[in-house]
Amino acid sequence: MAAVDDLQFEEFGDTATSLAANPDATTISIEDPGETPKHQPGPPGGSGREEDDELLGNDDSDKTELLAGQKKSSPFWTFEYYQTFFDVDTYQVFDRIKGSLLPIPGKNFVRLYIRSNPDLYGPFWICATLVFAIAISGNLSNFLIHLGRKTYHYVPEFRKVSIAATIIYAYAWLVPLALWGFLVWRNSKVMNIVSYSFLEIVCVYGYSLFIYIPTAILWIIPQKVVRWILVMIALGISGSVLAMTFWPAVREDNRRIALATIVTIVLLHMLLSVGCLAYFFDAPEMDHLPASTAAPNQTVAAAKSS
Amino acid sequence: MFAGLSDISISQDIPVEGEITIPMRSRIREFDSSTLNESVQNTIMRDLKAVGKKFMHVLYPRKSNTLLRDWDLWGPLILCVTLALMLQRGSVDSEKDGGPQFAEVFVIVWFGAVTITLNSKLLGGNISFFQSLCVLGYCILPLTVAMLVCRLVLLAEPGPINFMVRLFVVIVMFAWSIVASTAFLADSQPPNRKALAVYPVFLFYFVISWMILTFTPQ
Numbered sequence: 001m002a003a004v005d006d007l008q009f010e011e012f013g014d015t016a017t018s019l020a021a022n023p024d025a026t027t028i029s030i031e032d033p034g035e036t037p038k039h040q041p042g043p044p045g046g047s048g049r050e051e052d053d054e055l056l057g058n059d060d061s062d063k064t065e066l067l068a069g070q071k072k073s074s075p076f077w078t079f080e081y082y083q084t085f086f087d088v089d090t091y092q093v094f095d096r097i098k099g100s101l102l103p104i105p106g107k108n109f110v111r112l113y114i115r116s117n118p119d120l121y122g123p124f125w126i127c128a129t130l131v132f133a134i135a136i137s138g139n140l141s142n143f144l145i146h147l148g149r150k151t152y153h154y155v156p157e158f159r160k161v162s163i164a165a166t167i168i169y170a171y172a173w174l175v176p177l178a179l180w181g182f183l184v185w186r187n188s189k190v191m192n193i194v195s196y197s198f199l200e201i202v203c204v205y206g207y208s209l210f211i212y213i214p215t216a217i218l219w220i221i222p223q224k225v226v227r228w229i230l231v232m233i234a235l236g237i238s239g240s241v242l243a244m245t246f247w248p249a250v251r252e253d254n255r256r257i258a259l260a261t262i263v264t265i266v267l268l269h270m271l272l273s274v275g276c277l278a279y280f281f282d283a284p285e286m287d288h289l290p291a292s293t294a295a296p297n298q299t300v301a302a303a304k305s306s
Numbered sequence: 307m308f309a310g311l312s313d314i315s316i317s318q319d320i321p322v323e324g325e326i327t328i329p330m331r332s333r334i335r336e337f338d339s340s341t342l343n344e345s346v347q348n349t350i351m352r353d354l355k356a357v358g359k360k361f362m363h364v365l366y367p368r369k370s371n372t373l374l375r376d377w378d379l380w381g382p383l384i385l386c387v388t389l390a391l392m393l394q395r396g397s398v399d400s401e402k403d404g405g406p407q408f409a410e411v412f413v414i415v416w417f418g419a420v421t422i423t424l425n426s427k428l429l430g431g432n433i434s435f436f437q438s439l440c441v442l443g444y445c446i447l448p449l450t451v452a453m454l455v456c457r458l459v460l461l462a463e464p465g466p467i468n469f470m471v472r473l474f475v476v477i478v479m480f481a482w483s484i485v486a487s488t489a490f491l492a493d494s495q496p497p498n499r500k501a502l503a504v505y506p507v508f509l510f511y512f513v514i515s516w517m518i519l520t521f522t523p524q
Contacts, residue, residue: 079427082428083428083430085428086425086428086429086430088499088502089498089499089502090498090499090500090501090502091498093502121425121428121429121502125425125505125506125509128506128509129509132509132512132513132516136516139520153522154520154522155404155405155522156404156405156406156517156520156521156522157404158404158405158406158410158517
């Protein structure tokens with residue numbers, strides 16, 4: 001005879017909390033037919049939920065990839081084909097810019113903001129603004145640094161605009177091309193769950209460059225320490241956006257290759273910012289330095305002679 | 307089923323007649339031989355008057371459609387050439403770091419205008435390509451005036467007051483250009499993308515203003 005307790009209905013709660021409580025349990029999600037049940041135990045704790053999230057998000061991106069295939073159906077020589085890349089509203093562009101400024105761990109920029117509607121408006125105009133921001137700020141900063149000197153004659157340095165344009169646009173288009181080619185090649189060897197299209201990668205890179213616009217304007221301040229702090233902050237923010245975007249794409253791969261890819265992405269980003277700082281902004285003259293270096297030299301000489 | 311339709315027929319003996327008139331647009335001049343015979347002065351004065359009328363529309367921007375309906379590119383060409391002539395650096399000794407050359411200003415103005423036009427068309431605006439070029443070109447007029455004023459002010463002695471006067475003039479004319487061009491262009495965009503279409507215009511005139519402000523004579 002069954003005890004009365006056995007007939008009590010047992011509350012299971014929702015899947016997320018029970019998965020967190022018992023991370024090694026086998027879970028089968030019934031949202032989509034054709035999804036394979038997770039048989040291997042996921043890593044414990046919060047990342048278990050992230051994997052769950054990843055798979056759900058992946059369905060979303062699968063479906064939206066199908067929809068995207070249906071969306072861009074005009075042949076590439078018509079004007080309508082290119083109009084599909086500018087199908088964004090003002091608030092969407094603002095949201096994407098905000099997403100690139102506030103990287104939240106665990107939230108993938110592509111999945112959250114782009115969702116298979118990559119646009120070319122953001123990357124193109126952010127790069128254009130950045131080109132002029134760097135050129136104009138560099139010019140202003142050089143003017144302010146050399147202001148007191150009698151022999152200084154102000155020059156607008158217009159040639160630097162074209163150099164800045166070449167650098168920025170080459171970075172924003174060639175690096176995504178290389179990265180996309182690399183990811184496609186790795187995809188053919190190791191089956192990755194998450195894969196990005198070329199335009200999505202261009203989009204991420206374009207929006208991640210937005211942080212450099214206020215950084216370039218603040219680089220006018222002629223203090224070396226301030227400039228390097230700004231470099232670190234900007235690199236931290238945009239580097240983490242890029243790293244968090246591309247980590248799911250290389251995660252299933254060989255550990256060393258995955259790490260090397262992420263490190264290369266961040267290194268190239270750092271190279272861009274440090275290179276721009278070094279080329280467009282003259283080093284601030286520290287006029288008080290000759291007096292202070294003379295004094296230690298004298299004290300050293302006095303100490304040696306005594 | 308369709309038997310009833312056989313009653314509907316036009317009998318042969320009712321003549322169909324009438325008049326077909328095609329409304330003649332004022333721009334169709336090739337059928338009008340009178341402009342071939344008019345004097346050169348008439349032709350030039352007519353075009354100059356059209357350009358002058360559009361200058362007035364830019365200087366006092368109201369929501370009128372004249373700039374859009376009868377576009378022409380004479381005004382933008384005159385303004386662009388004037389601006390580029392005044393902005394080019396004079397001699398070759400400051401070749402490396404000086405201001406823009408004539409060709410560079412020309413390219414910036416025209417390629418900038420083309421890029422902005424393409425951008426607004428790709429975003430879904432319903433303005434034609436040359437109409438947009440026309441508006442953007444004509445709205446450089448305040449900045450050209452600013453260039454003239456700056457050149458005059460630079461004849462006086464250099465100094466911070468000189469710079470302040472030039473800065474003030476350039477800022478006022480920059481704002482005027484933006485207001486004038488958005489008065490004409492903003493209506494052609496879908497309402498949820500207006501800011502996306504107006505921002506490149508802002509960037510374009512900002513770059514031109516920067517070139518004007520940083521102009522230094524040798």
